[in-house]
Amino acid sequence: MCSDKYFDEDHSNLIVGPVNKPRWIYSVSKQLLDRVIWAYGEKEGLQFTLFRPFNWMGPRLDNLNAARIGSSRAITQLILNLVEGSPIKLIDGGKQKRCFTDIRDGIEALYRIIENAGNRCDGEIINIGNPENEASIEELGEMLLASFEKHPLRHYFPRLRAFVLSKVAATMAKDIRT
Structure with missing residues (x-):
């Protein structure tokens, strides 16, 4: 191509x-x-500074209603599956990895960008992420499930039905080329 x-x-x-x-x-x-x-x-x-937030996590970023319509972050979607007991769907086995960033760290980075000490951010495109906090979606699901199972209110929620593996991503790459 x-x-x-x-x-x-x-x-x-x-x-x-x-x-x-x-x-x-x-x-x-x-x-x-x-x-x-x-x-x-x-x-x-043009004077500019661009920033790209990568997989921020923390309170009030989105909610379970957003997850119900497919408009949420991966963490919120997984939490919805746990709370409702619906199967967790792992696209291509959940092997894709993401680096997750605590919202407080992201906000601190934004403050520093806005402060722009010494004009260091002028004309820059800045990724805001945490490469040391990497996990696959499958690993993330397993971590959330382990925490959820230990929660004192766990008995109020339905049992998780399953992790469902899907090959959608693998076949999609082939489909889009045709």
């Missing part, structure tokens, strides 16, 4: 897929806006 091996979807670690598919439009549009802002900074002198 692309003559540059670093950007060829068949060889790159970055797979964006077709922009007309709902799954990819969010990621691609964020990347496009980053590039547009960067270009205005380079060519027109």
